[in-house]
Amino acid sequence: MSGKQVKYLAIADALRKAIKESHIAPTEALPSARKLAQQLSVNRHTVMAALAELVAQGWVEAKERSGYRVVANLPIQGSRAINKMAKTPQSFDWKFRVKQNCAVTPKVKASEYPYNFSGGQPDIRKFPFDEFKSHFSQTCQRPKIDDLSYGDSRGEAELIEEIARYLRRVRSITEKELMICNGSQEALYMISQLLLQPGDKVAVEQLGYPPAWAAFERTGATLIAIKQDERGIDPEHLAQVFAQGKVKLLYLTPLHQYPTTVSLDISRRMQIYQLAVQYGVAIVEDDYDHEFHYDSQPIAPMAADDPAGLVIYISTFSKLMFGGARIGYVVANNALIEQVAAYKMVMNHKCNVLVQQSVAKWMQQGGFEGHLRRMTRLYQKRRDFMVQQLRSYQEQGLPIHFEVPAGGMAIWLDTGKSIVGLKEKLLAHQVYLQTEVEFCRFKVLPDELTNSLASNSANNLPENLPENIPSHLPKKEYRFIRLGFAAMNEAEVTEGLAIVMKTLYGSDY
The missing domain is CATH 1.10.10.10 (Winged helix-like DNA-binding domain superfamily/Winged helix DNA-binding domain)
Incomplete structure (x- = not known):
């Protein structure tokens, strides 16, 4: 100027x-x-x-x-x-229809800690940025001008075609429509807004994924926690909940249950699907890390065998690429996808064209699956290393217990003692991990409430009870932690685990 x-x-x-x-x-x-x-x-x-x-x-x-x-x-x-x-600043009195309780940015950012046991965090250091940069450069050098204007909110046609081909070949998902979203959370939010209203019920796993719960609850729907055991959610308890009526959705993470990593077996999947058909309940299948399964071929998604067309399949590239890529997708029958696309048009006229076209080129030229193979081998090696480390702690007499997960990016560890307050202590030592408390739909109930419910003594119940207390009571003591193994190398895992065990067991270690 x-x-x-x-x-x-x-x-x-x-x-x-x-x-x-x-x-x-x-x-x-x-x-x-x-x-x-x-x-x-x-x-x-x-x-x-x-x-x-x-x-x-x-x-x-x-x-x-x-x-x-x-x-x-x-x-x-x-x-x-x-x-x-x-001259004397004041705060305008906003009249919110719904006030959000979650923070815009997390209080604790996992990636800032040198020992990051976050269960869904990939090792971004291993992403082939130079390779991807070449595809992005190609896209910018020869842009498709017409695609850069406003248009179809479903996503870029090239990427939709590549993902659909990949799902047909690797996950046996056919005869469904696909739409790309700004991450899987956007898909969950739009589906919730379209299908739920106040008074509806959503069945969820007792231990599960809080951001999904938040999306459902923003509609005024009520969440019903379904009992879990070592095989996943309990179909008998699910049948009881369905029989009570008004359940519109069932939210599941069947391949690697979040956070416990349990794979839901074929028998239970079939029972659950039949119940959903019987009671007219749609299933939201969140397959957030399907790519990483080590001991065998992963069980095909429930969406792959869906004659009634009631499964809404959601997945993401965040675990293979990084969360900032913001590429998720939802797969369902055409009637639902049309409505989701129309809803997205109200929120956002257009997707990130250049990124989506670059990812499409990456997939077309084989880089996507090459990176997937490398990371699968690496994460399996890191899982085995963490298992070895944990077993050595067991041999030293520490009361830890765990099942080796068939896939995923984390181990669900029973510490054998209360972990209340553990997270804060570890953060002070530059260690980030998540504890059972963070994944539980119903927190531990006060002793007087637990005793009253156990004795069915309704006259002794305290006032202001939490809503929808399940008939199965949560454990009084939280003992589990989720140890992600994907984001760190062997030296980092060794050092981080030593801090965790020292903090947990002190002089006993």
């Missing part, structure tokens, strides 16, 4: 401020441009530019033969009052 431009804008700002503060009244004539130029020791053309700016903004009008005047219809007194208020 030139010096002349700075001067004319400064003059315009000063005159505007004088008008707002009533130093110059409505309809009052301004000094001529020549006089103002003399008073301010500037060129007349600079003053003319400032006056033209005020005319364009509506503060001043130019009258033939009478020069410039302040316009007549400015609410000057109101402006003065606002200026006085502005």
Whole structure:
């Protein structure tokens, strides 16, 4: 910006401020441009530019033969009052229809800690940025101009085609429509908004994924926690809940249950599907890390065998790429996908075209699956290393117990003692992990409530009970932690685990 431009804008700002503060009244004539130029020791053309700016903004009008005047219809007194208020800042009283309780940014960012046991965190250091950069450069060098305008909110056609081909070949999902979302959380939110209303019920796993619960609850729906055991959710308890009515959705993480890592076996999957058909309940299948399964081929998703068309399949590239890529997708029958696409159009007219086209090229040229194979081998090696480390702690006499997960990116560890307060202690030692408390739909109940429920003594129940207390009571003591093994190398895992065990068992270690 030139010096002349700075001067004319400064003059315009000063005159505007004088008008707002009533130093110059409505309809009052301004000094001529020549006089103002003399008073301010500037060129007349600079003053003319400032006056033209005020005319364009509506503060001043130019009258033939009478020069410039302040316009007549400015609410000057109101402006003065606002200026006085502005000197003592106040908070506007917003009337929220629904007030959100979750933080815009997390209080604790896992990636900031040198020992990051976050269960869903990939090792972003291993992502082939140079390889991906070449695809992005190709996209920018030869852009498809028509695709860069507003258009289909379902996502870029090239990427939809590549993901659909990948799902047909690797996950046996066919005869469904696919839509790309800004991460799987956006898909969960839109589905919730479209299918749920106040009074509806959503069946969820007792231990599960809080962001999904938050999306369901924002609609006014009620969550019903379904009992779990070592094989996953209990179909008998699910049948009891369905029989009570008003359940619209069942949310599941069947391949690697979040957070326990248990794989739901075929028998239970079939029981659950039959119950969903019987009671007309849609299933949201969140297959968040299907790619990483080590001991065998993973069980095909429930969406792969869905004759009733009631499964809504959600997955993401966040575990293979990184969360910031914001590429998730939802697969369902056409009637639902059309409505989700229409809803997304209200939220956001267009997807990130350049990123999606770059990912499509990456998939077309084989880089996607090459990276997948490398990371699967690496994460299996890291799982085995963590298992070896944990077994060595068992041999030292520590009361830890765990099942080796067939896949996924974490181990669900029973510490054998209360872990309340453990997270905060570990953060002070630069270790991030998640504890059972964070995944439990119903927190530990007060002793008097637990005793009253156990004895069925309704007369002794305290006031202000939490809603929808399940008939199966949660454990009184939280003992489990989730140890992610994907994001760290062997040295980092060794050092981090040593801190965890020392913090947990102190002198016993």
